[in-house]
Amino acid sequence: MNTVAFYSNTGQSKAIAAYLASQLGFPLIDIEANFAEHYENLVLVFPVHCQNIPDIVKDFLKNATVDNLTVIATYGKMCCGNVLYEIQRSYQKNIVAGAYIPTKHPYVENDGTFCDFDKLKPLVEKIKEPSYIQLPKLYKNPFANIFPKQRSRFGLKIQKNKDCDGCNLCAESCSFGAIKLGTTNHGCIRCLRCVALCPKKALTVKLKLPLRLYLGKKKLAKVVIYT
């Protein structure tokens, strides 16, 4: 089976996955709504979270068997860590291509989304004519493995305002059961899916100073492709 699969909270990875699916003629699936199985060609698109591979993506990779894997990590122009190398080392050796793609960071207002889709053409060509590659090891902050989920949680607060009408769409959309009627619990990783989805714009975000200072740092906006 040939598939483009994605994990996406605010739509950035999904948009890239949808583009690749249309170019390749492969079906597009959301890994949260599908069981992993055997794939002949699999293209997997997901966001970098605190310089790490999200747990949902790790679980999918643990259960999937793949002949030819392409891995694409979207990142919010801060630091992409070393996630593609980590996938090759820990889960899957048969990698035919990889990419790091800078996209809108959900914590940064008015940040630009990725729209330079022509840059992804070499990936499409390589997926059509697969041969295996070795991904390079990149720099990852040595502190990045220390409580990654807790770091984003302490950096910002999700607040509910008076426009909440109790529709509870936030709870329905949350992968972690981490919000109910606009109030988050300890399972929240601050992916901001609920904030992006709320039809009443009743959820807002308050960044704490250390995270604000970190996000103000010089941005890294390079598309890196391995074929």
Ligand SMILES: Cc1cc2nc3c(=O)[nH]c(=O)nc-3n(C[C@H](O)[C@H](O)[C@H](O)COP(=O)(O)O)c2cc1C
């Ligand atoms: C919890 C969390 C942690 C993140 N960590 C990083 C990071 O370490 N480096 C980075 O550049 N972007 C980081 N981002 C930004 C996302 O990787 C980026 O915006 C991604 O494209 C979002 O994809 P999505 O809309 O498909 O979920 C993080 C976003 C979230 C929600």
